[in-house]
Amino acid sequence: MPSASVILDDPNLLFVNAGMVQFVPFFLGQRTPPYDRATSVQKCIRTPDIDEVGITTRHNTFFQMAGNFSFGDYFKRGAIELAWGLLTNAVSEGGYGFDPEKLWATVYLDDDEAIELWQEVAGLPLERIQRRGMADNYWSMGIPGPCGPCSEIYYDRGPEYGVDGGPEANEDRYIEIWNLVFMQNERGEGTSKDNFEILGPLPRRNIDTGMGVERIACLLQGVDNVYETDLVRPVIDKVAEYARVPYGNHSSTASDVRYRIIGDHSRTAAIIIGDGVTPGNEGRGYVLRRLLRRIIRAAKLLGVEQPIMSELMVTVRDEMGPSYPELVTDFDRIHRIAVAEETAFNRTLAAGSRLFEDAAESTRAAGKSTLSGSDAFTLHDTYGFPIDLTLEMAAEAGLSVDEEGFRGLMAEQRQRAKADAASRKQAHTDLSAYRDLVDGGPTEFTGFNELSSQATILGIFVDGVRVPVVSHGGAEGTVELILDRTPFYAESGGQIADEGAISGTGSSATAHASVTDVQKIAKTLWAHRVRVESGEFVEGDMVTAAVDPQWRRGATQGHSGTHMVHAALRQVLGPNAVQAGSLNRPGYLRFDFNYQGALSDEQRAQVEEVTNEAVQADFEVHTFNEKLEKAKAMGAMAMFGESYPDEVRVVEIGGPFSLELCGGTHVHNSAQIGPVTILGESSVGSGVRRVEAYVGLDSFRHLAKERALMAGLATSLKVPSEEVPARVATLVEKLKTAEKELDKIRLASAKAAGANAAAGAEQVGKVRLVAQRMSAGMTAGDLRSLVGDIRGKLGSEPGVVVLISEGDEGSVPYVAATNRAAQDAGLNANELIKQISSAVDGRGGGKADLAQGSGRDAAGIDRALAAVRAEIARS
The missing domain is CATH 3.10.310.40 (Diaminopimelate Epimerase; Chain A, domain 1)
Known part of the structure; x- marks a missing residue:
């Protein structure tokens, strides 16, 4: 299986952090896997240990996890056989050729079976197998779900890296290279890695393994640490061209750490931006911003005077592009966002430096020689200054820093953040009740061609529990009807779900329910959330599902209008103005796009004019299915961070004017969209702008209201409508003058x-x-x-x-x-x-x-x- 994006729709993960994440529905039993075995090399992001990057020899924020997976197929013996064979077989036999004498294994405390298998399959002596507790050798997702003991494989790098005694004694000398997870149990609630209840066995036993590609490369290439492998070292060498301190100057460990931070974070930032993230102040955007700022700070502490982000991104592209082509195809966007953040942060550094100077001056004026922990924390929290930068600036000013006070405030902040994250974390939604229906095949969507369809009720659910029948007044909770076919569009791609009704036929003709929402279950089943207004619905009944025609007309106007605005933005602002999100409903659209800086009044007017010219041109709207790669080669726009199947639906409006991958519903001709009125343009985060607009009749109503407002103003001011702006400007100027005079009087008093x-x-x-x-x-x-x-x-x-x-x-x-x-x-x-x-x-x-x-x-x-x-x- 190919690597998934580092951004997946999971409520508990900012980023994909393990190879198993894309297979979670199979492990949880929500879906039946189409295969019994799988392998992948997954892009992973982990930042909890960010402060260890560059200090240890093995920590990366971005790494590649090679893994093999079994869904009820092979178990412990098979996993150990496969892992041992790959690691120790000769290169000529397809292995890595590691010396078996340098490999160790750890197992969970009571996993005697794994110990016996390591001895039998691998010939490992008992002294090179260590038992470890739940925190080290029992794996779970950190929430209720599958779990099980694991067995980790370590490589002994020799006494120059630390003391003897195996992984228990030193994990720098004995470096973990592979984790074999034997998923056989289900866990309950808990508060930590080693404090949760084991509820019982899973219906079937699974295997999930993860091997660190960077660590294997480090060992096979014979380098000292993961930062000197052939994919990271070129970034370090690029920095060395500009830094005052050379890399490898072992008398200055801090400098080498800064080089490694830049090498590691540059790769991570490029991958995150490539998968659709832009810098921001929360969530994924905050993580990206923090990484980019650590790069910039580290470079400055190495004495790099000029901007360097551009060359770092070019180096990462050249080294990693062969493995991840999106770094090449999307490079303009990656480069633009990274460089813009560097420019913005350099301004922030200047402002923060002034704050530091003020704090230092106040410290000296008070006769003190130690900058307070609160001042250091303000520099960190408000301006992104790391403590090492503050320490260095303080030393240059002849001051020390209250590090203990700073770390105390940092600990309080982390505790608040941890409590907030815990309050929002949740178990994966239990979809096991729907599994039989998911396995039975997808709902047939008929809504592209008709607004009313005959269908059979495949299942009825109340608050996620399957029931045979539901009647008016008889069910309290969320009622869902699963149909074998439906014309209702399920919410996705920025388009909200259709509204309408489901009615019974034949003996159940009195049954009627209004459809309030439609959501997808496991991306294949349409769940119609309904309010039963009369009669009863029984599983197996024939029904008529009908979309409200007026609702659908408005929804198609809004969705097609979104495509038109996107195309107009790219025509006015250039190809880098690409989609970052959208929402459309009848009569309204909201479109987020990547762009640095606000639009001028002229640009906004141009976007509106280009959009309406395309509407007036009455372009035909064509939709067709195509292979993903061929569609991209045609120039079809895809949403950053979205995963697409091998065959995709393409929406073409006006030939080259607009060509996008889209599964939504659309008008037949662009003139059916009606007038498009842009309401406003604003910022929704660093490098992300938002346009809002009315379409169709809502646009007309808005313009009529604006016209009535202008007429009212003209009457009040006793001037023609075209003179209202000048008259208002004159009145505003008079008001400002009067206010200034009042201020003078007030200040004199x-x-x-x-x-x-x-x-x-x-x-x-x-x-x-x-x-x-x-x-x-x-x-x-x-x-x-x-x-x-x-x-x-x-x-x-x-x-x-x-x-x-x-x-x-x-x-x-x-x-x-x-x-x-x-x-x-x-x-x-x-x-x-x-x-x-x-x-x-x-x-x-x-x-x-x-x-x-x-x-x-x-x-x-x-x-x-x-x-x-x-x-x-x-x-």
């Missing part, structure tokens, strides 16, 4: 109040203090301006100014300032802000001489001022 405040400063100990509630409506900017004026009037003796106001929309802005004499006396504006923040439910900060914040509880203002007075009195 505030300054007068400030002068009075300075004159009336109270004496608290040796400190002249102004702590006042200012008039409502003042902004943080107003307060900052005032505290500077007041502080200047307090003279040379210690002086402190604290001003608070009730701002707009319930906000409570506040500012604190100290003069030099007050700072010498140990008073710090940043510390005073903390007192205020606590009283008014706010947050803030700054430097020793000036700090500010904003709260939400105006009732605490008097309490805050009292706290400031008390703090100064104690000083």
Whole structure:
């Protein structure tokens, strides 16, 4: 089987992390496999051990897992025989030729059968077979499902890599190269790798194995680590052309680690982008962004001054393209996204560097030599600075860093993230109740040619439980009817499901149900979610399934309109504006596409015009089936990250204007779409834009509403419609001028109040203090301006100014300032802000001489001022 995309529709996985993932329905018994045995080399992404990359000799974030699988066929003996033969047979016999004397095996604690087989099949002596516990040698997906003991194969690299004693003693010397999982049980709920209940045996025993291609390459090529194999080392060599520090300088281990991080992450980033991900702030996009930023940071720490991402992506393409052709065919997009992220992060680094300089200055001003853990954490959390970059910058500034405080805050963040992930993680949906129907063959979809079909009820389900009959008022829960054939489109490809009705025939003619949703089960069965409104439905009944014609008409307009907008975007913006997602329903479409930067008004108008010109051209819409590779060769657009069967459906609108792989329903001619009105264009993530539009009658209604609005404005302003924009612009300008005059008056009044405040400063100990509630409506900017004026009037003796106001929309802005004499006396504006923040439910900060914040509880203002007075009195 070919490798699946690293992105699969699995609620528990950001990325495919093992070769078995694409076979999960077979292991869970949801589907009967079409074959008893399989092998694959799967692209895998694992990032939990990202901090180990470059430090150990064996960790990759992207790796290739070679595996062989048995679905109720061979079991332990067969798996061990196949693995041992491949590893130890001579190259001339199709093996890898490893010395059997250097191979070790581990087994689960009580798996005596595996120990006997290793001795019998492989001739391994007992001293080279080690028993290990559940955390190491018992495999599961981490959720309820199949599980079982496993047996891992290790290669002894020799005493120069560590102490003797087998895998238990040292996993750098004894490197794991293959894991054989004997899936024979079903697990229940649990909280960790070694804390869950074994519910009982599976109906049949399976084999799942995973061999690390990079680790095998490392051993066969005789290199020291996985980063020096022939697919990664070229990236390292490319970096060495620009870095100030050479690779392999063993007196500087940190530098070698940075080289390896770049080599590893460059491959991973290219693969992830190639499978359809763009950088973002959550989920897969966040992982990609983190990888790219680690590359950029590591390069800078090696002394690489110029942008380097372009050359790294070219190197990865050249080395890995022969194995993964999508890295070549989609290279323009991969290159553009990676380079854009480098450009954006370089700007972020500049902003973060300014924050670091401010934090360093505040640290020195407070007479300290250690940057706080909270400052280091802010640099990491807000600007993506890793602790090693902060440490290096601090050392250059003559400061140390509170690493313990930083790591404590990081641990708290990880705990929150872990709890959030655990709350969202779920077991795989149990589809075993549908298995008989899935095995019986797919539902026949008739909706391309008709809106009403005669069908037989194959199964009835209520909340996932199969029942023989369902009647009006008799079922509470989600009712699903599985039919042998249907005209209803099941939600997929961005198109939501059809609406309509299912009615009984013959003796069950009184039965009627409205169809509220249609979903696919195991990608083959159409499950009609219905509301039974009369009569009863019995399994085996003949029924009539009818789609609402008006609904379908609107749905086809929306879907065909999506294709037209996609084609128009590519015509206006270029071929890199490719689809990143879509949603269409009657009268409306939403289209996400990869593009850097917002569209100009002119570009947006062009896209709308090109789309409507194509609508007016009344292009014919042709659909046909074709082999996947031939369809791609014709230029048919495919969705990044989607998996397609060998034969695909192609939708062609206007010859070369639009050609896409699509399984949705469409109009017959483009004119049937009706007018397309683009409502707006916005960002939905880094490098991903979104266009929304109305089509057909909804578009007309929107334009009619806009026309009525314009007519109303023209009447109110007493000008013709075409003069409304100029008239509104004039009014806006007058309003801005009036607001500026009001601001001047307000600020003059505030300054007068400030002068009075300075004159009336109270004496608290040796400190002249102004702590006042200012008039409502003042902004943080107003307060900052005032505290500077007041502080200047307090003279040379210690002086402190604290001003608070009730701002707009319930906000409570506040500012604190100290003069030099007050700072010498140990008073710090940043510390005073903390007192205020606590009283008014706010947050803030700054430097020793000036700090500010904003709260939400105006009732605490008097309490805050009292706290400031008390703090100064104690000083």
